[in-house]
Amino acid sequence: MPDKKHTTTSSQVNEDAKDSAQLELEIARPLNRLQESSGNPVFVVDELFNVVAFANGARSILGSTRSTDFSLLDCDSLSPEQQARLTEEVRKVLVSEDPKLQRFLRLEVEGENGARVFCLTFEKEALCGGRDGVRCTAEPLLAKSPPHSPPAITKGAEEAIIGWTFDKDTKVFEHFGNDDVGEMGNVHLSEWLTCVSENERSLVENAFSDILEGDASEINIQYRVTLATGVTRKVSTLAKWAPATNGQSPSALIGMHQYNFDNQSVVEDLKLFSYLARKVQLSILVYDQFGNISWCNNAFSECTGYKFEDIVGRDPNDLLRGPLTETSSVRHMRDRIRKGKAFHAELVQYKKNGAPYWVSIDGNPLVDDSGKVTRFISFQTDITETKKTQSAILRSEIKFRSLFDNSTDALLLLSPKDGVIIEANMSSFKLLDTERLVGQRFEEIFPEHPDFRVDHLNTLIDENNGHQRHSAEFITTSGQVRPVEMTVSRTPIGESIALFVTLRDVSEKRLLEEQLRHTQRMEAVGRLAGGIAHDFNNLLAGQRGFSELLCNSRDLSKKDHVYANEILKITDRASKLTSRLLSFSRGKSDRPVVANLNELIGNMMPMLSRILKKEVRFTSQLDPSLSNVKVDTNQIDQVIMNLVVNGQEAITSHDGVVTLKTSMIQLTGAEIFITGKPKPGKYAKVTVRDNGQGIHRDVLEKIFEPFFTTKKGAGTGLGLSIVYGIIQSNGGHLMVDSEIGSGTEFSFYFPEVLEEVKREDSPDLLERMPSAESSKSGATPTILVAEDQEQVREILELGLGQSGYNLVIAKDGLEAIEKGKNYDGTIDLLLTDSIMPGASGATVVKEMQKAYPDIKIVLMSGLPQQESVECQELEIDAYVDKPFSIRKLLELIQDLVAVPKN
Structure with a gap:
């Protein structure tokens, strides 16, 4: 027990900053003497929470009649709550891997002469047989005053009383008597209520309302108020009606406010703070419930240069914060203090000389016996050097994070032990078509591929100098087959190692490869067709020439002339076939000519009938009044061929029909086609319709895009894009209409031309061939x-x-x-x-x-x-x-x- 001459009165607690600093020194002296002495009570607890040894009066603290080997739960002088807290602190030391760990607990034990207060220090200690135990040292602090010792109600005592009268009409307090806690002046009841704690305000308001309305004869309540200094105090209010004069009803109340300063608890807490300050090498700040500084230790002063008297009562935001301080962190701390919750923050603070430094702050609330938060204690660690070290890492991490988040490839970080996904970027969710990745095992994504199991990946990485690449296909939740190329390697994450996995969607790559192969095949076919056409045309040139000479011969009979003429016609048809072959295979064509689409379709009928499936019926409805158009005839042949083939591919039933129809139509220019708006006028319209399965609306707008196809593994996606290009390049317009289950209709339009189709005159084959002309000298060319x-x-x-x-x-x-x-x-x-x-x-x-x-x-x-x-x-x-x-x-x-x- 400290001497009574060191007991601090309430007036000392409320002295200026200099007296507060002196108070800390006065408190520290007896604590130092106790620490230097070897007579502090001490007891040892084993891993089963049994007391196996004690000394220096520890038995009286624990209240056990047995000498040793009794459980902490058998300590008679401790309440069940105290037994539980003591057991929990022992457990934390036992399970800790830090042999130098110290933990502290404030313990108040009731005795015959009042309560005794100890600060318990818990440290790990080795017991016989290699067992772990905990050494508990009880350092006495300050005992509470005996309960039979009433406080004196005088100036400078632990309580202060202020008398007042209250006018029922004006509802104004007029104070008199002790002003030890500060002059309040005359205040209105509404002003007084604003000083009352929010959760008790209705209590005070109802008490005054009841006595003023005659529902009560007196006021006797207890509650808390906040004084002008910002300190919260308990108040007991007593009041009765003042005696009436001249036979009139009483018009005023007379009463008093009794303020309980509770400085005994303040002194005990300050002693405990001082003790903890010596045990930890951290800066410690104590805030009141409003967030203002009320105490600091020497480590804080040494770190910042601020002395105790410089900071007490100050707002830390005005004193320690500056331009580099993040306002969000400050708001977070203020909000947690306002709610009475613990907080953690890292932010920039400023020393007295203006130098900024990084600090890590851990704040915890301190509560009174009723559970009300009275103050906050914060432990602050200077982490400037750590931040400097982290800054370079942070810059690299920012670059990595930017690349990680914005990468078009799917990037995943996996645990190398069990393959659990630690982190994933947005591209991963899109590629894998899922809303959940983090926490999922990687092999669950590829359940049918044992090569992607984490143990196999680790083995492959070890065998391939740190990285491994794989290709695979998986089915998304929507049923799509996605081919991927995976690269996996190890990467450090903090002090751990993770597997860094890159998944690249190679669908487009494979499609481009297939398109390239198709293009190469088409180019090869084109070259082959060109070579065949060239050689075939040479053969036809000889055949046609001899046929023409036969037709011109006068030595043949009429019947032979007919045969020769038929050979000539067949040769001409073969020549047109080679020309069409070149157009289809190499995309080359003649210049646009005036033509009639009915005639083009009529010439293609035999070919179209042969290429269609047997179960598909081909019909035509040709308008005999169809006008001429100016087009590239070979290209239009290709358009019709593509659309008819597309129609038959869409038919899955056995009663399929592909219909080709021509008609004349008048356009106003307001129509909108896929290829744009037409000019007003007459147009020749060609429609190719099938009764197939139809095209979905979501797909319809994409069918003319190059390389888009719905034929899985069969189509190239070039047919309709070629149709679109040919129609547009020939000055026509294109439209498509489709309905699921009802088939598809493609229509293309070409403007009418008034020119006639040029037809070659059939020469008289018996007419003599042109002959060479001779010059005057008789020489021929x-x-x-x-x-x-x-x-x-x-x-x-x-x-x-x-x-x-x-x-x-x-x-x-x-x-x-x-x-x-x-x-x-x-x-x-x-x-x-x-x-x-x-x-x-x-x-x-x-x-x-x-x-x-x-x-x-x-x-x-x-x-x-x-x-x-x-x-x-x-x-x-x-x-x-x-x-x-x-x-x-x-x-x-x-x-x-x-x-x-x-």
Whole structure:
């Protein structure tokens, strides 16, 4: 027990900052003496919570009659709550892995001479047999005054009394008597009620209301008020009616407020704070319930440079906070203090010299016997050096976080022990089509792939120098099949190691690869088709030439002429077939021409009937009044072909029908098609309709996008995009309408043109072929023929020779150059194939133009003119597609080498 001369009175508690600092020193002296002495009560508890040893009067604290080996729950002097708290502190020390851990507990024990207060220190201690125990040292603090010792109600005592009168009409208090706690002045009842604690305000208001309305004869209540100094105190209010005068009813109350300052508890708490301040090397601040500083320890003063008298009663936000302090952290602490809750915060504070420093604050409320929060104690740790170390890590983490969150790949962090997902970015939720990832085991995402089990991944990483890559497919919750490429490696996360998994959706990559393969196949088919068409046209050129010569022969019978004419017609149809083959395979076509869509569809009927499935019926409804349009006929063939094939693919029943219909329609210009608004006027309309399964509205708007397809594993997604491009490039418009279960209808429109379809006149095959004209000297033009195909070369030799031209025949490009340069005379015209072995037609043309500057050039090819690379760079006079007409070729040559008329 400390001496009575050290007992602090209430007036000392309320002295200025200098007296408060002195109070701390006075409290610390007896505590130091107690700590230096070796006579403090001490007892030892084993791991079963039994007291196995005690000394220096510890038996009287515990209240046990047994010498040793009694349970903490058998201590008679302790209440059940105290026994439970003591047992809990012992347990925390026993389970701790820190051998130097100390824990503290304030313990109040009732005795014959009043209550004794101890600060218990718990430390780990080794017992016999290697067992763990806890050493408990009881350091006496200050005993409460005996209950029979009443406080004196005088100036400077622990309580203060203020008398007052209260006018029932004005409801104003007029104070008199002791003003030890500060002059309150005359105040209205409403002002007084604002000082009363909120949860007790109705109690006071009802008490005054009852006595003023005659429902009670006196007031006798206890409650709490907040004084002008900001301190909360208990108040006992007693009041009665003042005696009436002159026979009138009483008009005033007379009463008193008795303030209980409870400084005894304050002193005990300050002693405990001082003791704890010596035990921990932390800055300690004590706040009142309003958040103002009421106490600090020496460690805080040494850290910040503020002395006790500099900070007591000050708002820490005005004193310690500045520009770098996060307002959100300050709001958080204020809110927790207002609610009486513990808090933790890390923020920037400022020392007395203005230097900023980082501090970690842990605040806890202190409550009185009734459970009311009276103060807050906060432990503050300077973490500036830690923050400096973390700043570089933070910058790297910010970069990592930005990359992690914004990555288009799915990124996951896994526990290497059990494969539980620790963290995932937004792309992971989108790719895996789930709302839950964190906490889920990774192998649950790929249940059918044992290669993705965490133990297998760890093994693969170890065997492959720290990283491993896998490819797999999984089914999302919506039923979609997603191929992924996974890369996994180990990465440090703080002091631990995690598996860093990257999942890349390779659906688009595989689609692009498939599209590339398709494009390469199409390119190969195009080249093959081009080569076949070229060679086939060479064959057709010979066949057509001989047929034409037969038709022109007068030695044949009429019946033979008919046969020859039929061969010629078949040759022309074969030529159109090769042209269409090139258009489909290579996307090349002729220039737009005036055509009738009915005729185009009629020509395609046999082909369309053959390509459709047997269970699909093909019908047509062609409007005989359909107007002409200007289109690329080969491209329109391709559009019709694609739409008809698409229609049959949409049919799954055995009674499928694909209908092709034409009609004339008048458009106003207000219509909106997929390809835009049309110009007003008449349009030829072509409709391809099927009775298939239809297209869903969500998919309908995407069907014309390149590479979009609903044919899983079969389609390329190019057919309808090609249709869209062809219709738009030919100046037409496109529309589609579909309904699930009722089929789909594609319609395209082309504006009407008033021009007539140009039709080639059928020549009289018996009419003589054009012949060469002779000059005045009797000489006929000389033609150098360069052709590697024997049949074409032979027909040219026959046809041109019979017409009277001088011919120089070469079987390839090299021979043509040699014969042309060595010819003894003038060569008037060069007729050469574009593709030949040895030297191409372009080489022959260039060499002959050097040797004969005025020579005429006719280039032949089995490919259409616009597909010939040679003709784009050469200066030529004419281009002839194979197979060609001998008659038209002779007419062309005659025009080029015609002898001038004098």
